[in-house]
Amino acid sequence: MVSLEQLREHQTVRTDPVPESQALVDVRQLSLWYGTKQALYDISVRFPKNQVTAIIGPSGCGKSTLLRSLNRMNDLVPGVRVKGEVLYEGVNIYDPRVDPVAVRRHIGMVFQKPNPFPKTIFENVAFGLRLMGVKGSELEDRVVEALKRAALWEEVKDRFKKESGLRLSGGQQQRLCIARAIAVEPPLLLMDEPTSALDPIATQAIEDLILELKERYTVVIVTHNMQQAARVSDRTLFMHLGVLVEEGPTEVIFTKPKHPYTEAYITGRFG
Numbered sequence: 001m002v003s004l005e006q007l008r009e010h011q012t013v014r015t016d017p018v019p020e021s022q023a024l025v026d027v028r029q030l031s032l033w034y035g036t037k038q039a040l041y042d043i044s045v046r047f048p049k050n051q052v053t054a055i056i057g058p059s060g061c062g063k064s065t066l067l068r069s070l071n072r073m074n075d076l077v078p079g080v081r082v083k084g085e086v087l088y089e090g091v092n093i094y095d096p097r098v099d100p101v102a103v104r105r106h107i108g109m110v111f112q113k114p115n116p117f118p119k120t121i122f123e124n125v126a127f128g129l130r131l132m133g134v135k136g137s138e139l140e141d142r143v144v145e146a147l148k149r150a151a152l153w154e155e156v157k158d159r160f161k162k163e164s165g166l167r168l169s170g171g172q173q174q175r176l177c178i179a180r181a182i183a184v185e186p187p188l189l190l191m192d193e194p195t196s197a198l199d200p201i202a203t204q205a206i207e208d209l210i211l212e213l214k215e216r217y218t219v220v221i222v223t224h225n226m227q228q229a230a231r232v233s234d235r236t237l238f239m240h241l242g243v244l245v246e247e248g249p250t251e252v253i254f255t256k257p258k259h260p261y262t263e264a265y266i267t268g269r270f271g
C-alpha cells in the first residue's frame, strides 16, 4: 500500500477527465483547513453539467468538506481557511468580490437530515421564490411545479396549503426539502447523504428523483452507500484522508479501479 505521504504527494488518478467546456464547476488546487487541521489536500476536479457525480470514501475523508466547499457553506465554520479556486460557470466563488450569501442562494443544498421549516408545505417551497420577488399566481404555479418535480405532489395536493411540512413522513420531508431546493431552479444541486435517514422505499423514491433531476440540473451527491453511488451517478470521486485518490466514470471506478486504495475500498477490504 502507498504511505500517507505518498498519497498526499501523488497525482489524482483520472479516467476520461471532464473537458473544461463540459464543466459547470471546476475545482482547482483546492486545500482547506479547519484551524490548524488540514481537511482537503490540493484537490482538482471538474463536475460536468447535467450529470450526477458521487463522492465516496471512508468516514472523515473530507467528502462533506469538499461538497460544502462548492457553495461556500464551510465559510460558516469559524477558523476555516481555503486555498485554491472553485470556478462556477467560470467565476471563482472564493474571489473576495463574490458575496457568499449570493453563492449559497444560487446553489441548492439538501442535507442528511430533512430540515423543513415549521411552516406549511406551500410556504416551505415558496420561501426562496419569495426572496426572489416571485408573487401571486406565478408563485403558486412554481410551488406546484417544484412539488411535482420532487415527486411529492400526488401525496400532498389536497393539503399543501394548510399542513405543516413537519407533519410529513421522513421520506416526504426529504422530497419537500428537494422541492424547496429546486423551486428556485438552481443549476447545481448538492446533496449530503440525502437518504441516510430514510427507509428503502423512500430511498428508492429519492434515487429515482435524482436520475430525473439530472435532465435539468447538475447534481453532486455524497454517499456512504456504494450501491447508491453505482445506481445514481455518472461519475464517481474516491477520497481518502483529504486526498482525491481517483475519479472517473462510475462504471470504471466500480469495475476497473486503477488505484489500489480505490480497489480496496470498493471491494470492502479497506482499513
Ligand SMILES: Nc1ncnc2c1ncn2[C@@H]1O[C@H](COP(=O)(O)OP(=O)(O)OP(=O)(O)O)[C@@H](O)[C@H]1O
Residues within 6 Å of the ligand: 034, 037, 039, 057, 058, 059, 060, 061, 062, 063, 064, 065, 066, 077
Ligand atoms: N467544523 C469542523 N471543525 C473541525 N474539523 C472538522 C469540521 N468538520 C469536519 N472536520 C474534520 O475534517 C475532516 C473531514 O470531515 P468531513 O466531514 O468532510 O468528512 P466526511 O468524509 O464527510 O466524513 P463522514 O463520512 O463521517 O461524514 C475530518 O477529520 C473531520 O473531523
